[in-house]
Amino acid sequence: MGIxxxxxxxHLKIKNLYTKNIINSKIDELVKNxxxxxxxxxxxxxxxxxxxxVLAGGVFDIIHPGHIYTLNAAKALGDVLIVVVATDNTAIxxxxxxxxxxQEQRQELVNSLMMVDLCLVGQEDNxxxxxxxxxxxxxxxxxxxxxxxKFIVEGCKKIGIDTQVARLQSPIxxxxxxxxxKEYGESIHGI
Amino acid sequence: MGIxxxxxxxHLKIKNLYTKNIINSKIDELVKNxxxxxxxxxxxxxxxxxxxxVLAGGVFDIIHPGHIYTLNAAKALGDVLIVVVATDNTAIxxxxxxxxxxQEQRQELVNSLMMVDLCLVGQEDNxxxxxxxxxxxxxxxxxxxxxxxKFIVEGCKKIGIDTQVARLQSPIxxxxxxxxxKEYGESIHGI
Numbered sequence: 001m002g003i004x005x006x007x008x009x010x011h012l013k014i015k016n017l018y019t020k021n022i023i024n025s026k027i028d029e030l031v032k033n034x035x036x037x038x039x040x041x042x043x044x045x046x047x048x049x050x051x052x053x054v055l056a057g058g059v060f061d062i063i064h065p066g067h068i069y070t071l072n073a074a075k076a077l078g079d080v081l082i083v084v085v086a087t088d089n090t091a092i093x094x095x096x097x098x099x100x101x102x103q104e105q106r107q108e109l110v111n112s113l114m115m116v117d118l119c120l121v122g123q124e125d126n127x128x129x130x131x132x133x134x135x136x137x138x139x140x141x142x143x144x145x146x147x148x149x150k151f152i153v154e155g156c157k158k159i160g161i162d163t164q165v166a167r168l169q170s171p172i173x174x175x176x177x178x179x180x181x182k183e184y185g186e187s188i189h190g191i
Numbered sequence: 192m193g194i195x196x197x198x199x200x201x202h203l204k205i206k207n208l209y210t211k212n213i214i215n216s217k218i219d220e221l222v223k224n225x226x227x228x229x230x231x232x233x234x235x236x237x238x239x240x241x242x243x244x245v246l247a248g249g250v251f252d253i254i255h256p257g258h259i260y261t262l263n264a265a266k267a268l269g270d271v272l273i274v275v276v277a278t279d280n281t282a283i284x285x286x287x288x289x290x291x292x293x294q295e296q297r298q299e300l301v302n303s304l305m306m307v308d309l310c311l312v313g314q315e316d317n318x319x320x321x322x323x324x325x326x327x328x329x330x331x332x333x334x335x336x337x338x339x340x341k342f343i344v345e346g347c348k349k350i351g352i353d354t355q356v357a358r359l360q361s362p363i364x365x366x367x368x369x370x371x372x373k374e375y376g377e378s379i380h381g382i
Binding site: 022061115 | 213252253254255256259291292296297299300303304305306
């Protein structure tokens with residue numbers, strides 16, 4: 001929980017349903033059980049080893065129902081889902097075009113999703129810096145990221161991170177690029 | 192809370208952080224304070240009058256950062272944000288094209304957003320059936336829905352619903368349709 005620099009208390013204030021008392025007693029319990037350090041913000045080694053962290057990534061210039069399916073499937077593989085959005089430069093290199101929204105806007109977009117526990121902006125040109133920071137038990141690749149599997153597995157080995165790679169299927173095979181091009185050439189912000 | 196047919200308990204199970212005990216004691220408290228009925232699912236008249244409900248609507252075939260800004264602004268106007276997605280037929284009539292995703296997929300997409308308390312599929316051809324069901328204190332119109340203000344105000348008067356209409360501004364003036372067309376003609380699902 002220390003990655004974001006957000007306090008645990010803020011992280012738990014989901015939809016404003018938690019009262020300050022409930023949050024504090026929950027943190028008390030976590031500290032008592034040695035899952036969270038006395039700073040009430042960071043996980044202990046025992047706490048970190050008690051949760052399975054799943055890491056997923058992408059550009060996320062928009063979110064469509066296929067993303068929801070994929071991110072729910074990723075979340076189901078563990079306890080905590082961390083998503084890394086590509087920096088603007090990486091996005092340009094990946095997609096051969098400028099994203100419509102800045103990395104901060106794309107981060108906010110992904111952070112607005114219920115199943116995402118934390119969204120980070122990636123490191124420039126190096127996914128393994130983020131992998132090393134998060135140390136995920138599982139890296140979830142989307143249906144269009146399958147070609148990256150070997151690259152990810154070998155890179156993790158190199159930096160000594162023991163992680164599994166999961167491949168997620170596409171739920172919306174009918175939404176072909178040509179159909180989308182025909183339908184949505186005019187405007188995304190009018191949708 | 193009775194609109195969705197979901198139990199209050201399910202509605203409160205956000206991100207699995209609430210334990211069954213916390214949920215039940217919260218409902219006990221709400222029933223004791225006569226905000227929720229003895230059925231533990233529906234609001235009392237007093238409970239309903241204690242919350243300001245905001246209603247927003249649209250097609251939501253995809254979600255982009257502009258939607259996040261607008262929906263956060265809508266949520267800030269009250270306590271509960273209900274979003275209605277247009278039926279497939281209404282979406283075709285509004286946008287003059289078939290949406291890429293079914294009304295159920297678009298509902299699931301919007302229900303995945305943190306600031307949205309409940310997403311409903313609209314009634315065929317008649318926004319006022321939904322307005323009459325939800326009875327919102329505030330209807331929030333997006334920047335591209337401003338032309339609908341008079342229509343909404345007059346329709347609400349006709350069915351005797353006392354509601355305010357709020358207009359929300361666009362946060363992303365630089366994302367013009369022509370720019371989007373140029374950048375994203377190829378594919379949405381590749382984003």
